[in-house]
Amino acid sequence: MNKKQKITIFSGLISILIAFAIWAIQGFHLFTHQKVEVLLPQSDVDKLLGQPPRYEWVNHFTLGLEYTLAFAAIAIGFSVVLFFLFKSKRIINQ
Amino acid sequence: MKTLIKITIISILFGYCIFPQGTTTGQIGFDVKASGVQTFSFKDAKGRNQTTFTSITALDEVDGTSNDVDGKISFDPKNVAATLKGEISIATASISTGISMRDKDLRAPKWLDAEQFPQISFTIKKVTGVKKLSANKLEVNLIGIFFLHGVKNEIPVSATLTYLDESPVTESREPGDLLGVTAKFQIMLSKFGVKNMILGSRVADKIDIGVNIVGTNKF
Numbered sequence: 001m002n003k004k005q006k007i008t009i010f011s012g013l014i015s016i017l018i019a020f021a022i023w024a025i026q027g028f029h030l031f032t033h034q035k036v037e038v039l040l041p042q043s044d045v046d047k048l049l050g051q052p053p054r055y056e057w058v059n060h061f062t063l064g065l066e067y068t069l070a071f072a073a074i075a076i077g078f079s080v081v082l083f084f085l086f087k088s089k090r091i092i093n094q
Numbered sequence: 095m096k097t098l099i100k101i102t103i104i105s106i107l108f109g110y111c112i113f114p115q116g117t118t119t120g121q122i123g124f125d126v127k128a129s130g131v132q133t134f135s136f137k138d139a140k141g142r143n144q145t146t147f148t149s150i151t152a153l154d155e156v157d158g159t160s161n162d163v164d165g166k167i168s169f170d171p172k173n174v175a176a177t178l179k180g181e182i183s184i185a186t187a188s189i190s191t192g193i194s195m196r197d198k199d200l201r202a203p204k205w206l207d208a209e210q211f212p213q214i215s216f217t218i219k220k221v222t223g224v225k226k227l228s229a230n231k232l233e234v235n236l237i238g239i240f241f242l243h244g245v246k247n248e249i250p251v252s253a254t255l256t257y258l259d260e261s262p263v264t265e266s267r268e269p270g271d272l273l274g275v276t277a278k279f280q281i282m283l284s285k286f287g288v289k290n291m292i293l294g295s296r297v298a299d300k301i302d303i304g305v306n307i308v309g310t311n312k313f
Contacts, residue, residue: 030154035192037157045267045308049256049274050231052306054144055159057190 004086012079016072023068032064123172124257125229126271133168134273134309136182142267143307145184149298156196156297162188163307165215167273171257174232175224182275182307183215204290206243215241219248230257242286253277253305260312270312277305 001009023029035057042053136143143163149156167180186208187201201208216238223235236251256274258264264272284299293299 031193031196033192034194035190037159037192043267045258045264045272046274048258048263049272049308050254051256051274051276051308052304054142054306055146055157057159057192 002086005083008079008082008086012075015075019063019068019071019075023063023065026062029062029064030066032067033062034059036060036062121173121176122224122226122232123170123174124232124255126171126257127259128171128257128271128311131168131170131177132271132311133166134180134271134311135166135313136275136307136309137164137313138268138308143309146304146306147189148302148304149300150302151295151298154296156191158189158191158200160184160188160190167218167275167309174234174255175221178221178234178236179218181215181217182305183213186212186214205288211242211244213241216249216251217241222250227254231255240281240286242281243288245286247281247285249279249281251277251279267308268310268312270310273309273311275305275307275309277303279303 037055038058039053040056042051046053141161143161145160145163147158162185163182164184165180165182167178167182169179170177186206189197189200189206191197191200200206203210206214218236218238220237221234222237225233227233232255234253234255236253237248238251239246240249254274254276258272258274260269260271264270279302281301281303282299283293283297283301290297
């Protein structure tokens with residue numbers, strides 16, 4: 001394994017780890033969300049009526065497992081291709 | 095005289111046995127200024143009325159909302175049990191779950207089929223009980239017809255109605271007397287002809303529905 005191949009494997013692993021870390025930090029969601037629910041402040045009338053707070057959807061990207069796995073698969077594929085490309089180059093250079 | 099007293103006592107005992115714990119379908123209503131049948135509209139141009147639904151499975155929790163609520167409820171404030179009727183509906187295409195692809199799937203023929211069935215509605219059929227919680231708040235138990243995906247089923251619903259007389263405070267929301275309605279109930283999707291393969295794994299068959307709406311009698 002030459003230096004370029006090692007860098008390829010290392011970069012691939014790091015990018016996959018970062019993707020999974022982002023997914024974990026954002027709440028281990030199974031599916032990617034483009035919006036999240038936020039509670040709206042209650043008006044005085046709503047309080048008088050005893051109505052519960054309402055929700056509103058706001059734009060907020062939350063990474064899901066499906067996109068994380070897809071990214072990991074692409075990263076692995078890309079790393080494998082580069083690994084063999086760098087291997088071939090080494091043989092030619094020799 | 096003795097007979098009259100006996101009849102009175104027996105009537106009171108009979109009434110108590112039939113309607114225990116303060117729940118009754120007799121003449122019970124709000125202590126408010128309005129009299130006669132009042133009709134409340136829940137069409138809010140500002141989209142403040144909301145229905146929610148939740149599906150919980152081992153794999154996923156799906157929360158959805160719709161702010162496109164329409165419908166009318168009418169009743170005599172002095173005798174709600176005998177006079178309550180109406181229908182509340184939402185636009186099927188207005189349901190939002192926070193994932194645009196999922197919203198698109200929900201509207202598709204294999205799920206709720208928004209094109210063929212543009213409305214989801216609940217029509218009051220019968221009032222089975224009314225409990226007075228305070229002067230302007232009632233808890234009502236209803237049987238109604240829930241219409242979804244072209245299928246009608248009877249379901250029980252427990253709702254809380256709160257009546258506010260028109261005042262400078264209520265005018266900040268809408269003119270007229272206001273009626274707040276909150277309700278929570280459940281439906282089974284499979285009973286409404288939704289039999290998708292994903293049902294049970296990604297989406298629960300049992301859906302919890304919440305209603306949080308305010309209507310006005312000046313519309």
